[in-house]
Amino acid sequence: MNLQIALLLGQDGITNGAIYALLALSILLVFTVTRILLIPLGEFVTFGALTMATIQSGKPVLFVWLLLALTLVDAALDIRQQVGQRFDMARLRMTAIKIGYAVLMVVIANTVPLADIPMAFQALLTLCLLVPLGPLMYRLFFQPLADAHSLVLLIVSIAVHVAMVGVGLLLFGPEGARTLPFSDTGLHLGPVMLKSQTIWVILVSVLLIVTLFVTFERTLYGKALRATAVNRVGARLLGISPVFAGKATFALAALIGVSSGILIAPITTLYFDSGFIISLKGFVGAIIGGLISYPVAAVGAVAVGLIEAFSMFWASTYKEIIVFTLIIPFLLWRSMTSHHVEDDE
Amino acid sequence: MNMSNTASIHEEPVAMTASAAPLLDVKGLRVAYGKVEALTGVDLQVREGQIVTVIGPNGAGKTTLLSAIMGLLPSRGDIHFDDIHYISPEVEILVGRGLGLVPEKRELFSTMTVEDNLLLGAFQRYRRGDDSFEITLAEIYSLFPRLWERRHQQAGTLSGGERQMLAIGRAMMGKPKLLMLDEPSLGLAPLITREIFRIFADLRRQGVAILLVEQNARAALKVADYAYVLEGGQFAMHGPAADLANDSRVIDAYLGLASKHQELLSS
Numbered sequence: 007m008n009l010q011i012a013l014l015l016g017q018d019g020i021t022n023g024a025i026y027a028l029l030a031l032s033i034l035l036v037f038t039v040t041r042i043l044l045i046p047l048g049e050f051v052t053f054g055a056l057t058m059a060t061i062q063s064g065k066p067v068l069f070v071w072l073l074l075a076l077t078l079v080d081a082a083l084d085i086r087q088q089v090g091q092r093f094d095m096a097r098l099r100m101t102a103i104k105i106g107y108a109v110l111m112v113v114i115a116n117t118v119p120l121a122d123i124p125m126a127f128q129a130l131l132t133l134c135l136l137v138p139l140g141p142l143m144y145r146l147f148f149q150p151l152a153d154a155h156s157l158v159l160l161i162v163s164i165a166v167h168v169a170m171v172g173v174g175l176l177l178f179g180p181e182g183a184r185t186l187p188f189s190d191t192g193l194h195l196g197p198v199m200l201k202s203q204t205i206w207v208i209l210v211s212v213l214l215i216v217t218l219f220v221t222f223e224r225t226l227y228g229k230a231l232r233a234t235a236v237n238r239v240g241a242r243l244l245g246i247s248p249v250f251a252g253k254a255t256f257a258l259a260a261l262i263g264v265s266s267g268i269l270i271a272p273i274t275t276l277y278f279d280s281g282f283i284i285s286l287k288g289f290v291g292a293i294i295g296g297l298i299s300y301p302v303a304a305v306g307a308v309a310v311g312l313i314e315a316f317s318m319f320w321a322s323t324y325k326e327i328i329v330f331t332l333i334i335p336f337l338l339w340r341s342m343t344s345h346h347v348e349d350d351e
Numbered sequence: 352m353n354m355s356n357t358a359s360i361h362e363e364p365v366a367m368t369a370s371a372a373p374l375l376d377v378k379g380l381r382v383a384y385g386k387v388e389a390l391t392g393v394d395l396q397v398r399e400g401q402i403v404t405v406i407g408p409n410g411a412g413k414t415t416l417l418s419a420i421m422g423l424l425p426s427r428g429d430i431h432f433d434d435i436h437y438i439s440p441e442v443e444i445l446v447g448r449g450l451g452l453v454p455e456k457r458e459l460f461s462t463m464t465v466e467d468n469l470l471l472g473a474f475q476r477y478r479r480g481d482d483s484f485e486i487t488l489a490e491i492y493s494l495f496p497r498l499w500e501r502r503h504q505q506a507g508t509l510s511g512g513e514r515q516m517l518a519i520g521r522a523m524m525g526k527p528k529l530l531m532l533d534e535p536s537l538g539l540a541p542l543i544t545r546e547i548f549r550i551f552a553d554l555r556r557q558g559v560a561i562l563l564v565e566q567n568a569r570a571a572l573k574v575a576d577y578a579y580v581l582e583g584g585q586f587a588m589h590g591p592a593a594d595l596a597n598d599s600r601v602i603d604a605y606l607g608l609a610s611k612h613q614e615l616l617s618s
């Protein structure tokens with residue numbers, strides 16, 4: 007292996023590592039705030055990539071009907087909850103807005119010639135379509151179980167993942183898809199050429215991570231989510247509702263997952279069932295961070311990307327095995343160094 | 352503050368609002384843990400600007416009572432707070448309407464700073480678009496200068512007394528109409544206890560109603576307007592705090608020599 011190849015592999019590794027880092031952060035975020043291990047995170051990635059590909063190929067965007075259907079179920083549940091209580095105009099208006107939004111999306115998806123609009127708008131539309139799926143998923147599958155045992159939450163999480171893979175097959179078909187690159191030009195840096203998509207991935211990842219950091223450190227809403235993660239009862243006593251926290255973290259996870267999908271769609275062919283293996287790698291990063299530390303998880307995830315790229319060169323058949331075996335020494339090390347954390351305080 | 356001062360403000364708030372509907376009205380409240388009933392039908396009222404105390408031995412159901420009023424536990428019976436009538440309401444709605452609880456376990460955000468803990472106390476006000484909470488924050492810092500000194504420290508590093516101040520300050524950040532406190536003097540040195548009780552009298556003067564649960568019956572009866580004695584999930588006695596403080600049964604059970612020893616031991 008010469009320097010040139012090493013630099014190329016390093017570039018690939020960092021590109022994938024940045025995506026894994028984003029996923030590791032969302033897994034951590036959702037886990038600490040809601041105790042849910044978000045297995046379906048990978049489906050947000052594939053749905054994002056495949057929706058973008060559908061839009062670019064000019065085929066009908068079937069997902070929008072799923073969005074409408076789930077929104078209607080959500081609205082029905084909201085209204086059923088209201089029956090028998092005093093009518094709350096603000097809540098009713100909120101329900102109306104949600105239905106209006108879903109209908110608007112249906113109209114846009116079926117009337118605008120989506121393949122011809124600029125790529126930035128295609129990406130924006132993909133986000134507008136898919137991010138609401140996060141809070142909807144929380145509302146429909148997890149909110150009724152908020153007080154359940156973590157194991158129950160894990161089982162439901164796996165079930166939702168399996169269902170989403172099935173829905174993915176139905177909506178996007180069995181073929182893999184790739185999208186057009188965001189831009190064509192690369193950047194020459196000495197002996198290597200930085201691929202333009204690499205630059206995009208790194209820029210957007212850094213931007214997302216900085217935005218998350220600022221949200222959680224500086225805004226009261228972000229602090230409220232952290233507070234829920236630190237002490238659920240304490241947060242409830244201050245009127246920070248677990249439902250608000252759950253929906254907000256699922257929305258953030260959806261945003262990150264879908265963005266990741268849009269970012270890697272031009273460099274990786276994704277299939278309806280590719281999501282699991284991608285989110286597993288983010289999960290390895292999160293494990294390295296002990297499901298607690300955000301910076302360690304991010305660095306761990308980038309390391310996963312690099313190791314994956316280099317093992318592809320030396321032992322490509324064992325690529326996945328090498329990455330997932332990585333988890334074992336970390337689990338051992340974690341179980342030996344960690345002390346049991348008490349639930350209260 | 353001295354005794355006569357406390358005594359002189361005793362009657363006013365009660366007299367002022369005696370005709371109005373009580374801020375908190377609890378009727379026939381029952382709470383069970385599994386098959387064991389911890390509260391077997393209690394009636395309790397708190398009026399605006401009143402300090403009401405619930406005293407009673409360990410395991411009487413005091414914490415259960417506050418948790419049920421706060422909506423943290425499923426309960427049966429009737430609860431009215433500030434014109435909302437609820438069976439098992441959402442905590443968030445009650446907090447938004449001005450109910451605050453300083454729980455027995457304090458439930459601080461130990462890995463967050465003192466200031467963040469306080470700011471989060473105003474989360475519902477912030478959400479409503481009420482940005483006067485900065486003023487409340489300044490008031491709380493002047494009330495508890497220790498919290499100001501330690502505002503950038505993690506809450507987990509505070510001493511017992513400081514944690515208590517933080518828990519009270521955090522609840523006050525929500526500008527509650529009714530502040531409920533579960534054993535605020537637990538594990539505190541007598542000097543700090545006295546300081547905290549003085550703050551309750553101050554709060555009452557600002558129109559905040561207080562429901563105070565205490566094992567330290569002596570201090571609680573001194574500051575309160577009205578008192579209930581909870582024993583085995585039921586109110587054994589209730590009446591104006593000054594009357595109860597002179598009642599022979601209360602003196603024997605809660606204010607006598609034996610209990611004074613206990614108090615000293617626990618502090």
Ligand SMILES: Nc1ncnc2c1ncn2[C@@H]1O[C@H](COP(=O)(O)OP(=O)(O)O)[C@@H](O)[C@H]1O
Nearest residue numbers: 384387389407408409410411412413414415416
């Ligand atoms: N989580 C719980 N599960 C079962 N029993 C409980 C629980 N919490 C309290 N109890 C019981 O309810 C009774 C009242 O407890 P509590 O309200 O904590 O009393 P107090 O605050 O007056 O010391 C006690 O007998 C206690 O053992």
Ligand SMILES: [Mg+2]
Nearest residue numbers: 413414415455
């Ligand atoms: Mg108690």
